[in-house]
Amino acid sequence: xxxxxxxxxxxxxxxxxxxxxxxxxxxxxxxxxxxxxxxxxxxxxxxxxxxxxxxxxxxxxxxxxxxxxxxxxxxxxxxxxxxxxxxxxxxxxxxxxxxxxxxxxxxxxxxxxxxxxxxxxxxxxxxxxxxxxxxxxxxxxxxxxxxxxxxxxxxxxxxxxxxxxxxxxxxxxxxxxxxxxxxxxxxxxxxxxxxxxxxxxxxxxxxxxxxxxxxxxxxxxxxxxxxxxxxxxxxxxxxxxxxxxxxxxxxxxxxxxxxxxxxxxxxxxxxxxxxxxxxxxxxxxxxxxxxxxxxxxxxxxxxxxxxxxxxxxxxxxxxxxxxxxxxxxxxxxxxxxxxxxxxxxxxxxxxxxxxxxxxxxxxxxxxxxxxxxxxxxxxxxxxxxxxxxxxxxxxxxxxxxxxxxxxxxxxxxxxxxxxxxxxxxxxxxxxxxxxxxxxxxxxxxxxxxxxxxxxxxxxxxxxxxxxxxxxxxxxxxxxxxxxxxxxxxxxxxxxxxxxxxxxxxxxxxxxxxxxxxxxxxxxxxxxxxxxxxxxxxxxxxxxxxxxxxxxxxxxxxxxxxxxxxxxxxxxxxxxxxxxxxxxxxxxxxxxxxxxxxxxxxxxxxxxxxxxxxxxxxxxxxxxxxxxxxxxxxxxxxxxxxxxxxxxxxxxxxxxxxxxxxxxxxxxxxxxxxxxxxxxxxxxxxxxxxxxxxxxxxx
Ligand SMILES: Nc1nc2c(c(=O)[nH]1)N[C@H]1C(S)=C(S)[C@@H](COP(=O)(O)OP(=O)(O)OC[C@H]3O[C@@H](n4cnc5c(=O)[nH]c(N)nc54)[C@H](O)[C@@H]3O)O[C@H]1N2
Ligand SMILES: Nc1nc2c(c(=O)[nH]1)N[C@H]1C(S)=C(S)[C@@H](COP(=O)(O)OP(=O)(O)OC[C@H]3O[C@@H](n4cnc5c(=O)[nH]c(N)nc54)[C@H](O)[C@@H]3O)O[C@H]1N2
Ligand code: SF4
Ligand SMILES: [Mo]
Numbered sequence: 040x041x042x043x044x045x046x047x048x049x050x051x052x053x054x055x056x057x058x059x060x061x062x063x064x065x066x067x068x069x070x071x072x073x074x075x076x077x078x079x080x081x082x083x084x085x086x087x088x089x090x091x092x093x094x095x096x097x098x099x100x101x102x103x104x105x106x107x108x109x110x111x112x113x114x115x116x117x118x119x120x121x122x123x124x125x126x127x128x129x130x131x132x133x134x135x136x137x138x139x140x141x142x143x144x145x146x147x148x149x150x151x152x153x154x155x156x157x158x159x160x161x162x163x164x165x166x167x168x169x170x171x172x173x174x175x176x177x178x179x180x181x182x183x184x185x186x187x188x189x190x191x192x193x194x195x196x197x198x199x200x201x202x203x204x205x206x207x208x209x210x211x212x213x214x215x216x217x218x219x220x221x222x223x224x225x226x227x228x229x230x231x232x233x234x235x236x237x238x239x240x241x242x243x244x245x246x247x248x249x250x251x252x253x254x255x256x257x258x259x260x261x262x263x264x265x266x267x268x269x270x271x272x273x274x275x276x277x278x279x280x281x282x283x284x285x286x287x288x289x290x291x292x293x294x295x296x297x298x299x300x301x302x303x304x305x306x307x308x309x310x311x312x313x314x315x316x317x318x319x320x321x322x323x324x325x326x327x328x329x330x331x332x333x334x335x336x337x338x339x340x341x342x343x344x345x346x347x348x349x350x351x352x353x354x355x356x357x358x359x360x361x362x363x364x365x366x367x368x369x370x371x372x373x374x375x376x377x378x379x380x381x382x383x384x385x386x387x388x389x390x391x392x393x394x395x396x397x398x399x400x401x402x403x404x405x406x407x408x409x410x411x412x413x414x415x416x417x418x419x420x421x422x423x424x425x426x427x428x429x430x431x432x433x434x435x436x437x438x439x440x441x442x443x444x445x446x447x448x449x450x451x452x453x454x455x456x457x458x459x460x461x462x463x464x465x466x467x468x469x470x471x472x473x474x475x476x477x478x479x480x481x482x483x484x485x486x487x488x489x490x491x492x493x494x495x496x497x498x499x500x501x502x503x504x505x506x507x508x509x510x511x512x513x514x515x516x517x518x519x520x521x522x523x524x525x526x527x528x529x530x531x532x533x534x535x536x537x538x539x540x541x542x543x544x545x546x547x548x549x550x551x552x553x554x555x556x557x558x559x560x561x562x563x564x565x566x567x568x569x570x571x572x573x574x575x576x577x578x579x580x581x582x583x584x585x586x587x588x589x590x591x592x593x594x595x596x597x598x599x600x601x602x603x604x605x606x607x608x609x610x611x612x613x614x615x616x617x618x619x620x621x622x623x624x625x626x627x628x629x630x631x632x633x634x635x636x637x638x639x640x641x642x643x644x645x646x647x648x649x650x651x652x653x654x655x656x657x658x659x660x661x662x663x664x665x666x667x668x669x670x671x672x673x674x675x676x677x678x679x680x681x682x683x684x685x686x687x688x689x690x691x692x693x694x695x696x697x698x699x700x701x702x703x704x705x706x707x708x709x710x711x712x713x714x715x716x717x718x719x720x721x722x723x724x725x726x727x728x729x730x731x732x733x734x735x736x737x
Pocket of ligand 2: 074076171172173174175180201202203441442443444445448449469470471472474486487488489520624625626631632633634696697709710713726
């Protein structure tokens, strides 16, 4: 690869960096990409001196990043150099889950893993299950050689639903894909509705555009049960009950219809099912929605007026609102709104949930589903991994976990832990750190970090492609995920040429030739994809009808309601005397899911596992600020510190996520309480559809 920057040259993450480390030299800068599961996908610049990463900054040349990183990733070098980094392959000798390991060589580990997988696959390849999510969003370390390996093996397929499928399938049914406004155009919007998102905490670079809009006179409205730091900075906060967003969306439609704030021409030309949607919306006068949402009717009426009369109006929808039973329907109802008022006509109007459908990634080349050779393995839903591992009819016998920490992040921990603790389950974990999941490994393999490996990234919050070059040598014997699967493939006797592709070649195969400007990507670390300014100004939705599908024939064909509806939570507030409080467990600002919980300086900011509770709910239980509490329901108990907080509304508590169990009190976290029930659309988890009781704890 020809390199225009003064960056180290290397063929693969496994190559040696010792030649650079040996001589004192000028600092060099290496361009990269933030790997984390965050919509912002920042461009990074790492300064390396004598083989050591000495500084990590946002790339000022990348407009979306603007030279700014969040607090978390500005500590990435601290994380990289952490004393607990896994630096050699480990084999379990203690009981499952005890985290007792002895070091072994890579050859010993890989030979044994390959032999074990081979033996299981000879009986039933589907007894092997990969488990991965977005610990890195990189296409190479997240969805390339690993997928080739499991496709060739014929392993069970994993339905990767843990975060976003309810909302993203809702977008696909309604708009035709994970597409929408370009994020930079929010800066020119006159009304921004931030719906189910704490942008300051979890989408900081979007917030910069929202602030620019605000300075130019835009009104900002936040729709969130929690009074987040984002809600604090908006002009209006609508603190609805969890899982009631569809009711609010229908009441807005009701008012748009009643006041004729409609774009009749847009509705006639570019939408499908308007008459039926109109009829349904007319059943939702604001008073009805106010009762369901637990917010003042006047607030709904005022938002409808703002939305109906301000142009351009934009909605930043985020995944926080779709982690409930009706999350898919709610996202569909909200996605209908821009078409009612013709907001899509303007590039700064419309909606954005995810931009990830904007990228023409060549997934067939990366993942090689053709290696299945006609086999159709069963699919296991990652959101119900607890139940899946306890299944006895056709049990999972081997589990390979990478880029994920399921023991901490998956719902209903008691079952997840019981599954991972099975003595007859062979578990391989590729990790950077000794996480809760790592403790259950039979083999624990040390993984490289983003500073140490190649990758290529798209984004779900902007529309650029980023290249990540390794800046430093892997710590100890750490190896990239792609290297591990390449080595396993060799030992399994998989001899297709694609199993020889190195990590850099995998970067190149992510896009078909000519689709992106790879030269520019190499030169500056990022490149754009060609996209329209206002994608649906003249319709042209990528749905089967080419219209915004209020009515989805595809959903109807599956026996589902073709129109969006309000689908109440499984665990509706007020329905249970035993468990009267609704609990949501949104991200903590200084953690990224369960990543960074072990970084001392960041954990110090978050303090301890925390339950935010309204003063009235606390008083009714004799709970004082800072008291230890027991949060419980029929699934489990979690002890944590109560904070009497103005961020909580009455009836809703917030168990801030996602602590490592072993760093929390009693070795638990909030997922002791969450359920494995799935969303209406997309088979997603319902983390925020959860009733609990809270009491003082000794
Ligand atoms: N700092 C930080 N950033 C992150 C993450 C993190 O853990 N920490 N996680 C990353 C990941 S994996 C994702 S998926 C993205 C997006 O992650 P999101 O889940 O969109 O995260 P948030 O932006 O925190 O938005 C969640 C918000 O939704 C609110 N909410 C909960 N229930 C409801 C509801 O029923 N209706 C409405 N309207 N709101 C509700 C919560 O109170 C919270 O403020 O963020 C990413 N960025
Ligand atoms: N209660 C509750 N639970 C939730 C949520 C919630 O809001 N509330 N949010 C949910 C959401 S939105 C999501 S996305 C999931 C996230 O769940 P996960 O995808 O499991 O995310 P993390 O917890 O960040 O764990 C990622 C792990 O990948 C590792 N990793 C990073 N890079 C690499 C690499 O290159 N190689 C290898 N081998 N490992 C690597 C990190 O060290 C880290 O331990 O959690 C879900 N769980
Ligand atoms: S976590 Fe998000 S905001 Fe922070 S550096 Fe990474 S992409 Fe940027
Ligand atoms: Mo997520």
